[in-house]
Amino acid sequence: MTEQQLPEGWQMVKFGDIAKHISKRVEPSETDLKIYVGLEHLDPDSLKIKRHGVPADVEGQKLLVKKGQIIFGKRRAYQRKVAVADWDCICSAHAMVLEENSKMVIPGFLPFFMQSDIFMNRAVAISEGSLSPTIKWKVLAEQVFLFPAKNRQLKMLPILSSCNLASLKNDAALESLLFFRKVIFREHISKLIIRHNVSREKLGDVCRISTGKTPPPNEREYWEGDIPFITPGDISSDSLYINSGERNITHKGLEKTPSVPKGSVLLTCIGSTIGKAAIASCDLSTNQQINSLICSEKILPEYLIVWIQNNLEVIKKYTGIQAVPIINKSALANIDVDVPFLEEQLKLVMVVREMDSLRHKLKKKGVILTDLTKSLFVQDSD
Numbered sequence: 001m002t003e004q005q006l007p008e009g010w011q012m013v014k015f016g017d018i019a020k021h022i023s024k025r026v027e028p029s030e031t032d033l034k035i036y037v038g039l040e041h042l043d044p045d046s047l048k049i050k051r052h053g054v055p056a057d058v059e060g061q062k063l064l065v066k067k068g069q070i071i072f073g074k075r076r077a078y079q080r081k082v083a084v085a086d087w088d089c090i091c092s093a094h095a096m097v098l099e100e101n102s103k104m105v106i107p108g109f110l111p112f113f114m115q116s117d118i119f120m121n122r123a124v125a126i127s128e129g130s131l132s133p134t135i136k137w138k139v140l141a142e143q144v145f146l147f148p149a150k151n152r153q154l155k156m157l158p159i160l161s162s163c164n165l166a167s168l169k170n171d172a173a174l175e176s177l178l179f180f181r182k183v184i185f186r187e188h189i190s191k192l193i194i195r196h197n198v199s200r201e202k203l204g205d206v207c208r209i210s211t212g213k214t215p216p217p218n219e220r221e222y223w224e225g226d227i228p229f230i231t232p233g234d235i236s237s238d239s240l241y242i243n244s245g246e247r248n249i250t251h252k253g254l255e256k257t258p259s260v261p262k263g264s265v266l267l268t269c270i271g272s273t274i275g276k277a278a279i280a281s282c283d284l285s286t287n288q289q290i291n292s293l294i295c296s297e298k299i300l301p302e303y304l305i306v307w308i309q310n311n312l313e314v315i316k317k318y319t320g321i322q323a324v325p326i327i328n329k330s331a332l333a334n335i336d337v338d339v340p341f342l343e344e345q346l347k348l349v350m351v352v353r354e355m356d357s358l359r360h361k362l363k364k365k366g367v368i369l370t371d372l373t374k375s376l377f378v379q380d381s382d
Contacts, residue, residue, distance in 0.1 A: 016141030204333025225250030
Protein backbone atom coordinates (compact mmCIF):
# COMPACT_ATOMS: atom_id res chain seq x y z
CA MET A 1 0.00 0.00 0.00
CA THR A 2 1.51 3.33 -1.08
CA GLU A 3 1.40 6.49 1.03
CA GLN A 4 -1.23 7.94 -1.34
CA GLN A 5 -3.46 4.91 -0.77
CA LEU A 6 -3.34 5.08 3.04
CA PRO A 7 -6.70 5.80 4.71
CA GLU A 8 -6.78 9.18 6.42
CA GLY A 9 -5.29 9.01 9.90
CA TRP A 10 -3.48 5.73 9.28
CA GLN A 11 0.20 4.92 8.76
CA MET A 12 2.48 1.98 8.04
CA VAL A 13 4.65 1.07 11.04
CA LYS A 14 6.94 -1.71 12.19
CA PHE A 15 5.66 -3.52 15.26
CA GLY A 16 9.01 -2.87 16.95
CA ASP A 17 8.29 0.87 16.65
CA ILE A 18 4.99 0.69 18.53
CA ALA A 19 5.85 -2.00 21.12
CA LYS A 20 8.72 -2.62 23.52
CA HIS A 21 9.81 -6.16 24.34
CA ILE A 22 10.47 -6.71 28.07
CA SER A 23 12.49 -9.84 28.83
CA LYS A 24 13.47 -9.95 32.49
CA ARG A 25 13.69 -13.50 33.79
CA VAL A 26 13.11 -14.73 37.31
CA GLU A 27 13.25 -18.02 39.21
CA PRO A 28 9.82 -18.87 40.71
CA SER A 29 11.50 -20.11 43.91
CA GLU A 30 13.33 -16.80 44.39
CA THR A 31 10.52 -14.28 43.86
CA ASP A 32 8.34 -12.60 46.46
CA LEU A 33 5.53 -12.20 43.93
CA LYS A 34 2.39 -14.18 44.65
CA ILE A 35 0.92 -14.67 41.16
CA TYR A 36 1.93 -16.86 38.23
CA VAL A 37 0.18 -16.52 34.87
CA GLY A 38 0.55 -19.39 32.41
CA LEU A 39 -0.90 -19.55 28.92
CA GLU A 40 -3.56 -21.86 30.34
CA HIS A 41 -4.81 -18.91 32.42
CA LEU A 42 -5.45 -16.69 29.39
CA ASP A 43 -8.76 -16.84 27.53
CA PRO A 44 -8.85 -16.36 23.74
CA ASP A 45 -9.95 -12.86 22.70
CA SER A 46 -10.11 -11.59 26.29
CA LEU A 47 -7.79 -8.94 27.72
CA LYS A 48 -8.87 -9.80 31.26
CA ILE A 49 -6.92 -12.39 33.27
CA LYS A 50 -9.65 -14.17 35.23
CA ARG A 51 -7.59 -16.85 36.96
CA HIS A 52 -3.98 -17.56 37.81
CA GLY A 53 -1.65 -19.86 39.66
CA VAL A 54 1.16 -19.30 42.15
CA PRO A 55 4.94 -19.48 41.61
CA ALA A 56 5.10 -22.70 43.67
CA ASP A 57 3.15 -24.42 40.87
CA VAL A 58 6.03 -24.13 38.40
CA GLU A 59 9.75 -24.64 37.93
CA GLY A 60 12.31 -23.10 35.60
CA GLN A 61 12.85 -19.46 34.68
CA LYS A 62 9.77 -17.34 34.04
CA LEU A 63 9.23 -13.75 32.91
CA LEU A 64 8.73 -10.78 35.21
CA VAL A 65 5.60 -8.77 34.49
CA LYS A 66 4.69 -5.31 35.83
CA LYS A 67 1.11 -4.14 36.30
CA GLY A 68 -0.26 -2.77 33.03
CA GLN A 69 2.14 -4.70 30.79
CA ILE A 70 0.86 -7.00 28.06
CA ILE A 71 1.21 -10.79 28.18
CA PHE A 72 1.10 -12.28 24.68
CA GLY A 73 1.12 -16.03 24.02
CA LYS A 74 3.94 -16.37 21.49
CA ARG A 75 3.51 -20.15 21.42
CA ARG A 76 0.56 -21.40 19.34
CA ALA A 77 -0.52 -17.88 18.46
CA TYR A 78 -3.64 -19.27 16.78
CA GLN A 79 -5.10 -19.47 20.30
CA ARG A 80 -5.32 -15.64 20.25
CA LYS A 81 -4.12 -15.18 23.82
CA VAL A 82 -3.23 -11.62 24.81
CA ALA A 83 -4.06 -9.94 28.13
CA VAL A 84 -3.13 -7.02 30.37
CA ALA A 85 -1.67 -7.72 33.82
CA ASP A 86 -3.68 -6.25 36.70
CA TRP A 87 -0.79 -6.80 39.12
CA ASP A 88 2.95 -7.41 39.25
CA CYS A 89 3.47 -11.13 38.61
CA ILE A 90 5.52 -13.72 36.76
CA CYS A 91 4.38 -15.45 33.58
CA SER A 92 5.20 -18.37 31.33
CA ALA A 93 8.36 -18.20 29.25
CA HIS A 94 6.13 -19.24 26.33
CA ALA A 95 4.75 -15.69 26.41
CA MET A 96 6.13 -12.29 25.45
CA VAL A 97 5.91 -9.36 27.84
CA LEU A 98 5.26 -6.12 25.96
CA GLU A 99 4.39 -2.48 26.56
CA GLU A 100 3.51 0.35 24.20
CA ASN A 101 6.02 2.86 22.87
CA SER A 102 4.49 6.08 24.21
CA LYS A 103 5.88 8.09 21.30
CA MET A 104 3.65 6.16 18.88
CA VAL A 105 0.82 4.75 20.99
CA ILE A 106 -1.53 6.23 23.59
CA PRO A 107 -1.91 4.31 26.89
CA GLY A 108 -4.29 1.35 26.68
CA PHE A 109 -4.54 1.18 22.89
CA LEU A 110 -1.94 -1.46 21.96
CA PRO A 111 -3.74 -4.47 23.56
CA PHE A 112 -6.82 -3.80 21.40
CA PHE A 113 -4.69 -3.71 18.26
CA MET A 114 -3.08 -7.00 19.26
CA GLN A 115 -6.55 -8.56 19.54
CA SER A 116 -7.35 -7.64 15.94
CA ASP A 117 -7.36 -10.10 13.04
CA ILE A 118 -4.70 -7.96 11.35
CA PHE A 119 -2.22 -8.66 14.13
CA MET A 120 -3.25 -12.21 15.01
CA ASN A 121 -3.26 -13.47 11.42
CA ARG A 122 0.26 -12.13 10.96
CA ALA A 123 1.37 -13.65 14.26
CA VAL A 124 0.18 -17.07 13.12
CA ALA A 125 1.84 -16.63 9.70
CA ILE A 126 5.30 -15.88 11.15
CA SER A 127 5.23 -18.63 13.78
CA GLU A 128 7.99 -21.20 13.34
CA GLY A 129 7.79 -24.94 14.04
CA SER A 130 5.15 -27.55 13.27
CA LEU A 131 4.47 -29.27 16.60
CA SER A 132 4.58 -26.16 18.77
CA PRO A 133 4.78 -23.08 16.52
CA THR A 134 6.45 -20.12 18.23
CA ILE A 135 7.12 -16.47 17.38
CA LYS A 136 10.54 -14.85 17.65
CA TRP A 137 10.62 -11.22 18.79
CA LYS A 138 13.17 -10.26 16.12
CA VAL A 139 10.79 -11.45 13.42
CA LEU A 140 7.71 -9.88 14.99
CA ALA A 141 9.47 -6.55 15.52
CA GLU A 142 10.10 -6.25 11.75
CA GLN A 143 6.50 -6.85 10.73
CA VAL A 144 4.85 -3.85 9.08
CA PHE A 145 1.23 -3.03 9.93
CA LEU A 146 -1.36 -0.45 8.96
CA PHE A 147 -1.77 1.39 12.26
CA PRO A 148 -3.75 4.48 13.33
CA ALA A 149 -1.97 7.72 14.15
CA LYS A 150 -2.35 9.08 17.69
CA ASN A 151 -5.22 11.43 16.80
CA ARG A 152 -7.23 8.52 15.41
CA GLN A 153 -6.30 6.32 18.37
CA LEU A 154 -7.87 8.96 20.62
CA LYS A 155 -11.14 8.60 18.69
CA MET A 156 -11.05 4.81 18.61
CA LEU A 157 -10.07 4.09 22.21
CA PRO A 158 -13.38 5.17 23.84
CA ILE A 159 -15.29 2.88 21.48
CA LEU A 160 -12.89 -0.01 22.08
CA SER A 161 -13.05 0.55 25.85
CA SER A 162 -16.86 0.63 25.80
CA CYS A 163 -17.00 -2.65 23.89
CA ASN A 164 -14.53 -4.16 26.33
CA LEU A 165 -16.58 -2.96 29.32
CA ALA A 166 -19.75 -4.43 27.80
CA SER A 167 -17.88 -7.68 27.24
CA LEU A 168 -16.71 -7.75 30.87
CA LYS A 169 -20.30 -7.19 32.05
CA ASN A 170 -21.39 -10.04 29.81
CA ASP A 171 -18.70 -12.21 31.36
CA ALA A 172 -19.93 -11.21 34.82
CA ALA A 173 -23.44 -12.32 33.85
CA LEU A 174 -21.99 -15.67 32.81
CA GLU A 175 -20.25 -16.02 36.18
CA SER A 176 -23.44 -15.08 38.04
CA LEU A 177 -25.33 -17.74 36.13
CA LEU A 178 -22.75 -20.33 37.14
CA PHE A 179 -23.02 -19.21 40.78
CA PHE A 180 -26.83 -19.43 40.63
CA ARG A 181 -26.56 -22.96 39.23
CA LYS A 182 -24.37 -23.97 42.17
CA VAL A 183 -26.87 -22.56 44.67
CA ILE A 184 -29.75 -24.47 43.06
CA PHE A 185 -27.69 -27.66 43.11
CA ARG A 186 -26.73 -27.37 46.78
CA GLU A 187 -30.28 -26.62 47.90
CA HIS A 188 -31.70 -29.52 45.91
CA ILE A 189 -29.11 -31.99 47.23
CA SER A 190 -29.73 -30.81 50.81
CA LYS A 191 -33.46 -31.52 50.43
CA LEU A 192 -32.75 -34.97 48.96
CA ILE A 193 -30.43 -35.84 51.85
CA ILE A 194 -33.17 -34.93 54.32
CA ARG A 195 -35.57 -37.21 52.42
CA HIS A 196 -32.96 -40.01 52.29
CA ASN A 197 -33.09 -39.98 48.48
CA VAL A 198 -29.29 -39.81 48.21
CA SER A 199 -26.68 -42.51 48.69
CA ARG A 200 -23.03 -41.87 49.46
CA GLU A 201 -20.81 -43.77 46.98
CA LYS A 202 -17.10 -43.97 46.28
CA LEU A 203 -16.28 -42.32 42.96
CA GLY A 204 -14.45 -45.48 41.92
CA ASP A 205 -17.66 -47.48 42.42
CA VAL A 206 -19.79 -45.33 40.11
CA CYS A 207 -17.12 -44.56 37.50
CA ARG A 208 -14.28 -46.29 35.75
CA ILE A 209 -11.24 -44.00 36.04
CA SER A 210 -8.69 -43.75 33.22
CA THR A 211 -5.54 -41.62 33.28
CA GLY A 212 -4.41 -40.09 30.00
CA LYS A 213 -0.96 -40.22 28.44
CA THR A 214 0.94 -38.11 25.91
CA PRO A 215 2.28 -39.91 22.82
CA PRO A 216 5.96 -39.19 22.08
CA PRO A 217 5.80 -35.49 21.07
CA ASN A 218 8.51 -35.65 18.41
CA GLU A 219 7.08 -38.62 16.52
CA ARG A 220 5.15 -37.08 13.61
CA GLU A 221 3.21 -40.26 12.90
CA TYR A 222 1.34 -39.78 16.19
CA TRP A 223 0.24 -36.17 15.62
CA GLU A 224 -1.93 -33.93 13.40
CA GLY A 225 -4.63 -36.57 12.93
CA ASP A 226 -8.37 -36.26 13.52
CA ILE A 227 -8.67 -37.43 17.16
CA PRO A 228 -8.88 -34.56 19.69
CA PHE A 229 -6.08 -34.58 22.27
CA ILE A 230 -7.15 -32.64 25.36
CA THR A 231 -4.89 -30.93 27.93
CA PRO A 232 -5.93 -28.83 30.97
CA GLY A 233 -5.48 -25.64 28.94
CA ASP A 234 -8.21 -26.77 26.54
CA ILE A 235 -10.84 -27.07 29.28
CA SER A 236 -12.82 -23.87 29.77
CA SER A 237 -15.22 -22.90 32.53
CA ASP A 238 -17.46 -21.42 29.81
CA SER A 239 -18.89 -24.75 28.72
CA LEU A 240 -19.86 -28.11 30.18
CA TYR A 241 -18.75 -29.91 27.03
CA ILE A 242 -15.56 -30.30 25.01
CA ASN A 243 -14.90 -31.82 21.59
CA SER A 244 -11.62 -30.21 20.49
CA GLY A 245 -8.25 -29.06 21.76
CA GLU A 246 -5.09 -27.38 20.56
CA ARG A 247 -3.88 -30.57 18.92
CA ASN A 248 -5.09 -33.82 17.43
CA ILE A 249 -3.49 -37.23 17.35
CA THR A 250 -3.63 -39.97 14.73
CA HIS A 251 -5.04 -43.47 15.13
CA LYS A 252 -1.43 -44.55 15.49
CA GLY A 253 -1.05 -42.04 18.31
CA LEU A 254 -4.17 -43.45 19.98
CA GLU A 255 -2.28 -46.70 20.44
CA LYS A 256 -0.03 -44.79 22.88
CA THR A 257 -2.79 -43.28 25.03
CA PRO A 258 -6.14 -44.49 26.37
CA SER A 259 -9.20 -43.76 24.27
CA VAL A 260 -11.83 -41.74 26.12
CA PRO A 261 -15.44 -42.48 25.11
CA LYS A 262 -18.09 -39.84 24.47
CA GLY A 263 -19.93 -38.91 27.68
CA SER A 264 -16.89 -39.25 29.95
CA VAL A 265 -16.16 -36.51 32.49
CA LEU A 266 -12.64 -35.13 32.09
CA LEU A 267 -11.12 -33.95 35.39
CA THR A 268 -7.80 -32.15 35.74
CA CYS A 269 -5.85 -33.52 38.69
CA ILE A 270 -2.59 -31.56 38.99
CA GLY A 271 -1.36 -28.10 40.01
CA SER A 272 -3.46 -24.95 39.97
CA THR A 273 -5.80 -26.46 37.37
CA ILE A 274 -7.14 -29.17 39.72
CA GLY A 275 -10.90 -29.38 39.40
CA LYS A 276 -11.27 -28.10 35.84
CA ALA A 277 -13.80 -30.41 34.24
CA ALA A 278 -15.75 -30.98 31.03
CA ILE A 279 -17.84 -33.69 29.40
CA ALA A 280 -16.45 -35.30 26.26
CA SER A 281 -19.02 -34.75 23.50
CA CYS A 282 -17.12 -37.10 21.20
CA ASP A 283 -14.53 -39.87 21.50
CA LEU A 284 -11.14 -38.30 22.28
CA SER A 285 -7.89 -38.65 24.23
CA THR A 286 -6.12 -36.70 26.99
CA ASN A 287 -2.71 -36.14 28.49
CA GLN A 288 -1.57 -37.53 31.84
CA GLN A 289 -2.76 -34.47 33.80
CA ILE A 290 -6.37 -35.49 33.20
CA ASN A 291 -8.32 -38.40 34.62
CA SER A 292 -11.37 -39.48 32.64
CA LEU A 293 -14.40 -40.58 34.66
CA ILE A 294 -16.38 -43.07 32.60
CA CYS A 295 -19.80 -43.06 34.23
CA SER A 296 -21.71 -46.23 35.08
CA GLU A 297 -25.50 -46.47 34.80
CA LYS A 298 -25.73 -45.21 38.39
CA ILE A 299 -24.68 -41.64 37.62
CA LEU A 300 -25.27 -39.14 34.81
CA PRO A 301 -22.25 -37.20 33.43
CA GLU A 302 -24.06 -33.83 33.66
CA TYR A 303 -24.90 -34.52 37.30
CA LEU A 304 -21.35 -35.61 38.12
CA ILE A 305 -19.69 -32.55 36.59
CA VAL A 306 -21.94 -30.16 38.50
CA TRP A 307 -21.28 -32.16 41.70
CA ILE A 308 -17.54 -31.72 41.04
CA GLN A 309 -17.92 -27.98 40.48
CA ASN A 310 -19.79 -27.71 43.77
CA ASN A 311 -17.28 -29.77 45.74
CA LEU A 312 -13.87 -28.55 44.58
CA GLU A 313 -12.65 -27.95 48.13
CA VAL A 314 -13.51 -31.54 49.06
CA ILE A 315 -11.69 -32.85 45.98
CA LYS A 316 -8.57 -30.74 46.64
CA LYS A 317 -8.20 -32.29 50.11
CA TYR A 318 -7.14 -35.50 48.37
CA THR A 319 -3.98 -33.96 46.88
CA GLY A 320 -1.68 -34.94 49.72
CA ILE A 321 1.38 -32.96 50.87
CA GLN A 322 3.78 -32.26 48.00
CA ALA A 323 5.34 -29.35 46.13
CA VAL A 324 2.95 -29.61 43.18
CA PRO A 325 -0.56 -30.69 44.25
CA ILE A 326 -1.75 -33.84 42.51
CA ILE A 327 -4.63 -36.27 42.93
CA ASN A 328 -3.62 -39.77 41.89
CA LYS A 329 -6.01 -42.33 40.50
CA SER A 330 -6.44 -44.30 43.74
CA ALA A 331 -7.11 -41.15 45.80
CA LEU A 332 -9.66 -39.98 43.24
CA ALA A 333 -11.46 -43.32 43.35
CA ASN A 334 -11.79 -42.98 47.14
CA ILE A 335 -13.70 -39.67 47.07
CA ASP A 336 -17.24 -39.87 48.45
CA VAL A 337 -19.93 -38.65 46.04
CA ASP A 338 -23.58 -37.85 46.77
CA VAL A 339 -25.58 -39.94 44.29
CA PRO A 340 -29.35 -39.27 44.13
CA PHE A 341 -31.81 -41.63 42.49
CA LEU A 342 -31.60 -41.33 38.71
CA GLU A 343 -34.94 -39.52 38.39
CA GLU A 344 -33.67 -36.84 40.80
CA GLN A 345 -30.40 -36.57 38.90
CA LEU A 346 -32.38 -36.08 35.71
CA LYS A 347 -34.38 -33.21 37.25
CA LEU A 348 -31.15 -31.44 38.13
CA VAL A 349 -29.68 -32.17 34.71
CA MET A 350 -32.68 -30.58 32.97
CA VAL A 351 -32.13 -27.38 34.97
CA VAL A 352 -28.41 -27.48 34.16
CA ARG A 353 -29.14 -27.87 30.44
CA GLU A 354 -31.52 -24.90 30.44
CA MET A 355 -28.96 -22.73 32.20
CA ASP A 356 -26.24 -23.94 29.86
CA SER A 357 -28.43 -22.87 26.92
CA LEU A 358 -28.69 -19.39 28.43
CA ARG A 359 -24.92 -19.33 28.89
CA HIS A 360 -24.46 -20.10 25.19
CA LYS A 361 -26.67 -17.11 24.31
CA LEU A 362 -24.56 -14.85 26.52
CA LYS A 363 -21.41 -16.23 24.91
CA LYS A 364 -22.79 -15.39 21.46
CA LYS A 365 -23.34 -11.82 22.65
CA GLY A 366 -19.71 -11.78 23.76
CA VAL A 367 -18.61 -12.92 20.29
CA ILE A 368 -20.57 -10.06 18.69
CA LEU A 369 -18.83 -7.55 20.96
CA THR A 370 -15.44 -9.04 20.12
CA ASP A 371 -16.16 -8.90 16.39
CA LEU A 372 -17.21 -5.25 16.70
CA THR A 373 -13.89 -4.44 18.36
CA LYS A 374 -11.95 -6.20 15.60
CA SER A 375 -13.90 -4.41 12.85
CA LEU A 376 -12.53 -1.01 13.90
CA PHE A 377 -9.11 -1.91 12.54
CA VAL A 378 -8.57 -1.42 8.80
CA GLN A 379 -7.32 -4.51 6.96
CA ASP A 380 -4.23 -3.57 4.96
CA SER A 381 -3.90 -4.91 1.43
CA ASP A 382 -0.92 -5.38 -0.81
